[in-house]
Amino acid sequence: MSSPEPAVDIEDVEHRYGAVTALGPVRLTVPAGQFLVLVGASGCGKSTLLRLIAGFEQPSAGRVRVNGAQPVPGRGAGLVFQAPRLLPWKTVGGNVELALRYAGVPREDRPARVGELLERVGLPDVANRRTWEISGGQQQRVALARALAVPNPLLLLDEPFAALDALTRERLQEDLRQVSAASGRTCIFVTHSVDEAVFLGSRVVALTQRPGRVALDVPIDLPRAGVDAEELRRAPEFTAYRAEVRSTV
Numbered sequence: 001m002s003s004p005e006p007a008v009d010i011e012d013v014e015h016r017y018g019a020v021t022a023l024g025p026v027r028l029t030v031p032a033g034q035f036l037v038l039v040g041a042s043g044c045g046k047s048t049l050l051r052l053i054a055g056f057e058q059p060s061a062g063r064v065r066v067n068g069a070q071p072v073p074g075r076g077a078g079l080v081f082q083a084p085r086l087l088p089w090k091t092v093g094g095n096v097e098l099a100l101r102y103a104g105v106p107r108e109d110r111p112a113r114v115g116e117l118l119e120r121v122g123l124p125d126v127a128n129r130r131t132w133e134i135s136g137g138q139q140q141r142v143a144l145a146r147a148l149a150v151p152n153p154l155l156l157l158d159e160p161f162a163a164l165d166a167l168t169r170e171r172l173q174e175d176l177r178q179v180s181a182a183s184g185r186t187c188i189f190v191t192h193s194v195d196e197a198v199f200l201g202s203r204v205v206a207l208t209q210r211p212g213r214v215a216l217d218v219p220i221d222l223p224r225a226g227v228d229a230e231e232l233r234r235a236p237e238f239t240a241y242r243a244e245v246r247s248t249v
């Protein structure tokens with residue numbers, strides 16, 4: 001029996017910026033539905049790898065495939081960055097609506113979908129607010145709702161919680177863990193934080209210092225539904241994974 005097509009296939013990929021080799025060679029296969037976290041020190045090439053998967057950059061060597069094809073910039077995935085990048089002249093609902101419009105959702109279906117998506121990210125009552133009237137954490141939730149509006153099953157997240165305070169960050173991690181499990185999407189998440197990596201990932205890949213190569217690749221076998229986040233963070237298995245990843249990073 002042939003195995004199903006991986007969501008993302010990175011075949012011996014290298015990336016150079018001028019004379020500087022930032023990444024690789026890297027070989028990684030990401031099955032559909034996996035939550036992969038890329039972790040590593042600053043400058044090791046995590047964002048470069050994510051940009052290659054998004055199709056914003058072309059590899060200097062090797063090949064990137066998303067669902068079997070070369071990624072198309074802006075089309076290949078839902079994207080969430082460190083800054084929410086919302087449009088200030090639109091309401092919160094208007095920002096999500098625009099993503100639905102780009103995704104080809106008919107006008108008459110959009111209001112209900114906007115409501116559903118905002119509810120899914122824990123923001124049932126802010127559709128009519130202006131983007132500057134909500135907190136940074138709420139703005140990042142809107143960015144996530146907008147990424148989920150894209151029908152593509154791949155979600156790419158580049159340090160989306162790095163600018164948030166510790167409490168808001170933990171709450172968003174807990175919600176993303178649930179939302180991603182419920183959506184069944186393949187997620188690739190970049191972070192500096194070992195804690196965040198182990199909490200969110202069903203697999204954690206640590207990269208070496210430049211050029212970034214795979215230094216560690218571990219499946220994280222922790223329950224993904226019906227668990228109390230506080231308990232999970234205190235569990236001995238969680239602590240053991242964290243120690244394993246930290247010893248590499």
Ligand SMILES: Nc1ncnc2c1ncn2[C@@H]1O[C@H](COP(=O)(O)OP(=O)(O)OP(=O)(O)O)[C@@H](O)[C@H]1O
Pocket residue numbers: 017020022040041042043044045046047048049192210
């Ligand atoms: N456009 C560019 N031109 C030249 N060099 C670049 C460019 N983008 C990134 N680099 C270099 O490539 C290396 C990898 O950068 P990248 O942003 O992928 O790392 P990162 O692991 O995401 O870092 P950070 O965690 O600090 O965001 C770094 O040394 C960086 O300086």
